[in-house]
Amino acid sequence: MQRHLTTKRARFLAAVALGLMAVFVVRLAYMQIIRHDYYVSQADSEQIKQFVLHAQRGEIYALDGSTPTKLVMNETVYTVWADPMVVTEVDKVVEVMNRVAGGNVRDNFRQYLTRQGSRYQVIANKVSRKQAELIKKEKLAGIGFDAVTQRVYPEGQLASQVLGFVDASGVGRYGFEQANDKVLRGTDGVLKTVTDVRSVPLTIGNKNIKQPARNGTNMVLTIDRNVQAKVEQALRDGARRTGATHVSAVVMNPQNGRVMAMANLPTYDPSQLAKVTDVSSLNNNTITNPYEPGSDIKTFTVATGIDKGVITPQSTYNNTDKIKVDDITIGNASKGQTGNITMQHALNWSLNTGMVTVAQRLGNGRYITRQARDTMYEYFHDRFRLGQLTGIELAGEAKGNIISPTQQQGNAVRYSNMSFGQGMDVTMLQVSAGFSAMINGGTYYAPTVIAGTIDGKGTFSRAAAKTKYTNIIKPQSSDTVREMVHQARTAFYAGNDTPGFYIGGKTGTSQTIENGKYIYSQTVGTYLGFGGEVGKIPAYVIMVEVSGKGMALQGGQDALPIFTDISNWMINYLQLQPKG
């Protein structure tokens, strides 16, 4: 028993040690070889972090004459976040954040600093670069910064309803921002990288993937900041003059469909979104709000008649101030121009009977036949594209409605009303674009607000021309109608026009419909016109609308002066040459 006891005991101890070591080696082999892939995936899920490389949102420019100028810019602000697992000096963090960025911290943000099981808690938003630098100087453990871009508006609230805005989650809302969100936003990049425990990227290993962000495109609008500013001013003046609560205007170039200005009152300030109380003020009514256009449409009826050859400006008809269509009788607003009068005369005096006569002549001369209605529908809807989306690059465009003769509603009574602008819903932009085609020689240019893009180096590339439709009406028909519209303006209202230019326009005063009935005490006043050099295609088309709850606003009295104001300014701004 005693013999070799020491050796036995030593061997026993060795056996214990070797046995344990063998267990360890087996365990290591299991972990490091058999379960290697499992632990690699565990390691990856812990060590590899994915960072979003934010794409810079495209900036928006307006034109200043022909030079792009910034209307919407980006400003980098910082979202400050905490990693509760790393934050140690809670009191110091609270003190520093309150001192440097007290206005930007989240309410009671101390609680987020100690949130269990979280690695990312936002504690302050929209901290400026300067504030961020001050915070960084304090070298607080576990505090990180995310750069976020915020929109700033160097021109204030200019064209705000055209632009729209970007919401807190970075999505474009309303107007251009919404309609072009994808292009403006660009594509966020991704950085997948191995990081240390504080999420600082490491260059270790080959698992790092970087997909750079593609910044959004910088867009240039056709909106001319000077025209836009003038129009907004003219609207404010007009609203003050007339007491109208809602005023809108569109200014476009009839030679290419480019919108130079679009404005509505009331409007809003995109940098003060929190103060917006009336959501409808975010809308761009010139495209979102279809209405009954009224007498402006008489130009369309006359243009149809002339192009079809059923009338000339000098064609006469017997005006009795009333005309019967089926079971209804239509009267004129201005009475007393009875007898045999010309179509020019009827347009000048805005006589409904004249327009119904044109519609009848499109048929068999006595009745607005199906053929007459088909013709009117073809011109109004298919050619002048009323009641169709214009495809303007802005959010919220409404289609309006032109009732087709194929529908039961599209009867003779309906079309008699349509001949002077009732019984149809259209937008101001549709009317302006159709009117542009009518007076520019017969080419419909799809209206646009995009002039082009600006690349990273600041080079301005013009956008490709949008769709156009030629021969909407014959060029000579266009010449004839243009002259008629010019005559219609000069017959009564031309007194304030800058002399030596070729200005034309048509008033409109439409009753509004409340509870399915026309009411006369609340009317919308509009004015649709053009201006340019004598003997040339007009350089601008302006449409103005004024309205107000319970207010009877007149096209001639209330909308026309705003047109005249803008028109005279445009002549000057565009440096048009007067006829010598």
Next chain:
Amino acid sequence: MASARRRSRSVQRSDAATGLDQRPRRRQVAQTTKKPSLVRRLHRPDYQIILWVGLLMLLGLIVMYAIGPQRANVLNATHHTTYYTDTYFAFKQTLSLGLAAVAFVGLSALPFAWLQARAGMIMTVGFGLCALLFVMGNLLHVEAVAQCSLGACRWFNIGPLGSFQPSELLKFGMLLYIALFIGARARQGVLDDYQQTVIPVVLMTLAALFFVVVLQKDMGTGLALSAIIASMLVMSGMNKRILATMLLGGVVLIGIMIAIAPHRVERVMTFLQGDDHVAIGDDSYHIRNAKIALGSGGLFGLGIGNSIQATGYLPEAINDSVFAIIGETFGFVGAVAVLVLFVLLLVRLLKIAERLPDMTMRLVVVGVFGWLGSHVMLNVASMIGVFPLTGITLPLLSFGGTSMVFIAGALGLVFQLSRYAAYQPIDEKESSHHEITSSRRWIGRARYASRRRH
């Protein structure tokens, strides 16, 4: 206990009289003058100890160099300084290794008899310092002196020199004293006597465990201490039944220790529930990341400088968790190589022990085996998730500190004692039978004698 100390003092005196404190020359035979005792041959020490220890230390230094930049980065970021350079840890480790080398050389040169004469004193100082630490830390809360965390004070702050863990000194003192005590009892033929041997040893052990486990809440050191004493008892040739009884008592004791301390229950729960443990405690996070480090290292590892877990994911990456970092950096191959080096060293220690003619010397060497072995086992076992975390360092590899110096010193002592080893296992009875002849022939072959045959 007091009587035990007095008894042992008489043993020391008799040993001191053997003339061991004279510096023996190579291959010189120290003659016993008084009572006939073992013949002591002195010869070249066992250089394999230096080889394995050196390789392990070198490996530790390489790891410090490899993960130095990551650690420096983490610490700089945490403390907002640029104080830690990429080579800071490799440099500090070099200094620690220098200190360890001094301890190794010192204890290999310091006469064993001189040390034996002071074994009781060393142990007493160890107990004293542990008591002082408790008073300073837990009772007076002198944070400048006592380093505490979560109510456990384990270190003294010693200014620019860093920190000192008195339980390491206690471990060393216990090792020496109990070796001496059991050696004396064995010589008196009362090894298996409960009154004279077993109960005093158990009481001394319990006293030490009280300081380490109860006051310092350091289960790891407690287990290491138990392993040291258990190894010595096993090697002493004590009766198996007594050993089994003590083992049973030890297991019950450990069970009680775990049950009364919530933080140990947590550790055990973490261990038992493994990856599914719901609570996001520090321990489960620690073990999970140690396993990730090892597992993701694979067969050959990520290579030097490519450790990711060392960038802050794995706590104590250069201290307690260095084995996991080795596994990540050098893979299965590296981790096993480290284990093999430790096995070679441990087996070498046993080999020396079984060939030492003197019981006390033998027990000292086996005690060092238990010390080194328990540290390696406890550390590695917790890193690979087969044992709860005990917060114990991996000897010779972990970054710096008290434990490195003490284990190096202990190995230095073994290195000194290896000069007395015979070349063949010694049988206590046989050798004592032949000791009167003063013949070396019965103790073992002359060195290289066996090789000559080939």
